[in-house]
Amino acid sequence: MMTRVNRNTPDTVRRWDPFSELSQLQRAMNRAFESRLGERPAGYPAFNVSADEHEALLTAEVPGVEPGDLEITVQGNVVSLKGRRKEEEPAEGDQYHRRERPSGSFARSLELPYNLDPGNVSASLEHGVLRVVLPRAEADKPRKVRISS
Amino acid sequence: MSDTNKQVSRKETQAPGDLERTRSHPVFAPDVDIRETKDELIVYADMPGVPEDRVDLTVENGVLTLRGSVPGAEGETRRTVLLEEYETGDYERAFALSDEVDQDGIRASVRNGVLVVRLPKAAPAKARKIEVTGA
Numbered sequence: 001m002m003t004r005v006n007r008n009t010p011d012t013v014r015r016w017d018p019f020s021e022l023s024q025l026q027r028a029m030n031r032a033f034e035s036r037l038g039e040r041p042a043g044y045p046a047f048n049v050s051a052d053e054h055e056a057l058l059t060a061e062v063p064g065v066e067p068g069d070l071e072i073t074v075q076g077n078v079v080s081l082k083g084r085r086k087e088e089e090p091a092e093g094d095q096y097h098r099r100e101r102p103s104g105s106f107a108r109s110l111e112l113p114y115n116l117d118p119g120n121v122s123a124s125l126e127h128g129v130l131r132v133v134l135p136r137a138e139a140d141k142p143r144k145v146r147i148s149s
Numbered sequence: 150m151s152d153t154n155k156q157v158s159r160k161e162t163q164a165p166g167d168l169e170r171t172r173s174h175p176v177f178a179p180d181v182d183i184r185e186t187k188d189e190l191i192v193y194a195d196m197p198g199v200p201e202d203r204v205d206l207t208v209e210n211g212v213l214t215l216r217g218s219v220p221g222a223e224g225e226t227r228r229t230v231l232l233e234e235y236e237t238g239d240y241e242r243a244f245a246l247s248d249e250v251d252q253d254g255i256r257a258s259v260r261n262g263v264l265v266v267r268l269p270k271a272a273p274a275k276a277r278k279i280e281v282t283g284a
Contacts, residue, residue: 066261094185
């Protein structure tokens with residue numbers, strides 16, 4: 001329920017609904033991040049992460065991105081991905097019947113539950129799928145504890 | 150920051166006639182851009198994970214069907230899944246072609262997980278002269 005302020009009449013006691021203001025603000029924020037033609041909102045690309053005691057594997061689908069347009073950085077327990085997807089340059093007079101694919105720049109970071117070993121991170125990009133192998137820092141690998149008796 | 154929401158929403162396709170697929174592998178409709186130039190229609194379809202030899206294009210009864218299959222993931226089950234924001238699956242999408250497309254001239258290529266299909270426009274139909282035989 002929206003409360004409108006009527007500036008022509010003196011202040012009257014109205015039921016103030018803070019939640020409607022919040023949801024309005026939320027909607028406005030969502031719109032600000034929403035797709036302009038073809039661009040995805042923050043959070044692109046989607047990540048899948050799996051891990052064992054030695055390393056984590058992060059995969060992301062980034063079709064249409066050239067390897068040179070991707071930048072991966074690792075620091076502490078955070079892996080960051082930046083890149084851009086160039087779109088085709090339409091010629092004058094061209095018309096789009098559908099425009100569903102995202103384009104433009106993207107940047108995303110992910111915090112992992114342990115520190116990484118930046119020197120041994122490797123990444124490959126094949127058929128538009130990025131695979132990043134993130135080894136755990138030695139100090140952060142699980143250690144077996146001997147029980148003395 | 151860790152993101153746990155499903156950011157990508159993908160439409161799963163239904164087999165024609167609402168048939169069930171025999172395979173349990175999900176099938177998605179790839180995002181496409183369709184661009185019309187002076188001489189051709191170009192379809193760009195995002196099919197990440199699909200190698201060139203697993204793309205299938207068929208034209209039948211004026212319908213262009215794009216299909217792509219993703220090779221199964223090898224030996225990654227030993228790892229624990231920490232985050233799963235997207236599902237992998239095969240791709241399929243079909244388009245009705247108008248008469249203006251020269252179906253014999255359709256060409257396709259794949260690069261970085263994007264399938265590009267070029268559909269040349271047919272030369273305008275030449276006026277056919279119909280001979281009238283007189284009796």
